[in-house]
Amino acid sequence: MAIQWFPGHMHLTRKAIGERIKDIDVVIELLDARLPGSSSNPLLAELTAHKPTLKVLNKQDLADPGRTGAWLAWYNARADTSAIALDASDAAPARRLIDACRQLAPNRRGLSKPMRVLICGIPNVGKSTLINTLSRKTQAKTGDEAGITKQEQRIVLDDDFYLWDTPGMLWPRIIVPESGLRLAASGAMGRNAYEEEEVVLELLAYLKQHYAPLIDARYKLGLDAEAIAARHDEELLELIAKKRGAVMSGGRLNMQKAAEIVLTDLRGAALGRLTLETVPEFEAWLAAGQLQ
Numbered sequence: 399m400a401i402q403w404f405p406g407h408m409h410l411t412r413k414a415i416g417e418r419i420k421d422i423d424v425v426i427e428l429l430d431a432r433l434p435g436s437s438s439n440p441l442l443a444e445l446t447a448h449k450p451t452l453k454v455l456n457k458q459d460l461a462d463p464g465r466t467g468a469w470l471a472w473y474n475a476r477a478d479t480s481a482i483a484l485d486a487s488d489a490a491p492a493r494r495l496i497d498a499c500r501q502l503a504p505n506r507r508g509l510s511k512p513m514r515v516l517i518c519g520i521p522n523v524g525k526s527t528l529i530n531t532l533s534r535k536t537q538a539k540t541g542d543e544a545g546i547t548k549q550e551q552r553i554v555l556d557d558d559f560y561l562w563d564t565p566g567m568l569w570p571r572i573i574v575p576e577s578g579l580r581l582a583a584s585g586a587m588g589r590n591a592y593e594e595e596e597v598v599l600e601l602l603a604y605l606k607q608h609y610a611p612l613i614d615a616r617y618k619l620g621l622d623a624e625a626i627a628a629r630h631d632e633e634l635l636e637l638i639a640k641k642r643g644a645v646m647s648g649g650r651l652n653m654q655k656a657a658e659i660v661l662t663d664l665r666g667a668a669l670g671r672l673t674l675e676t677v678p679e680f681e682a683w684l685a686a687g688q689l690q
């Protein structure tokens with residue numbers, strides 16, 4: 399089963415962004431640092447009229463630091479784009495985000511008009527968390543009595559820095575079925591959109607190649623990386639089910655329960671910090687997609 403995204407709001411989102419974008423100086427696209435390519439919106443550049451864009455790799459606390467560095471370098475190499483990594487609940491880097499936006503639109507410095515920034519992201523990427531963090535940060539910093547002015551979807555972050563929340567809903571870039579399954583594993587989709595066991599089998603297929611020691615450390619399978627990589631995905635899930643006591647009455651293994659355990663461990667970083675796609679993998683998907 400390939401996970402499908404039904405962009406029911408696509409038309410409305412396109413229209414709403416289109417109406418807003420002419421007044422915007424910089425676009426922030428919030429991405430999941432564990433899947434930066436798949437969590438991006440495929441039409442964002444077009445929808446935002448190719449405005450300068452800051453890619454924010456959020457949830458960096460859950461992602462593999464080495465891979466995050468490679469993704470940042472990839473985005474930073476593009477014209478009119480820069481990238482930073484964040485943990486949306488951590489207030490410290492909020493200032494970096496504001497500074498990075500100002501650098502993307504330097505010609506605005508000294509102008510009397512405030513800087514206007516549009517923040518976008520697929521559901522669950524952490525947009526509300528980041529907006530809350532930024533709002534609190536500015537409130538604490540400026541000591542502004544009125545606090546945060548929230549009018550419609552506009553948030554005043556500094557005297558001359560306005561943040562607009564995107565109207566509508568953005569959808570992710572699912573080029574290959576793996577993208578959809580890994581997005582589901584990361585928690586980007588509602589539970590009704592996928593089968594846990596299928597998602598976890600694909601996840602294990604990836605993890606056993608890239609993060610076998612983390613699987614062994616978490617589930618104490620007593621297997622080295624090579625032995626883990628050689629197991630079938632189903633076999634690995636069975637081993638995890640046994641270790642975790644995911645057994646039904648009559649002794650049959652409860653694979654559904656085992657799948658839920660793995661998903662909870664992944665999402666809470668109990669498995670460790672990991673990233674589910676690399677730049678070369680994503681580039682290969684893009685190239686193949688263009689051939690279709």
Ligand code: GDP
Pocket residue numbers: 456457458459460484485486487519520521522523524525526527528
């Ligand atoms: P939104 O749908 O984009 O507004 O996403 P939310 O702000 O509601 O965040 C979705 C989930 O991700 C929530 O459970 C947040 O607590 C969590 N979250 C958001 N940002 C981070 C982050 O940087 N690190 C971690 N570990 N969790 C985050």
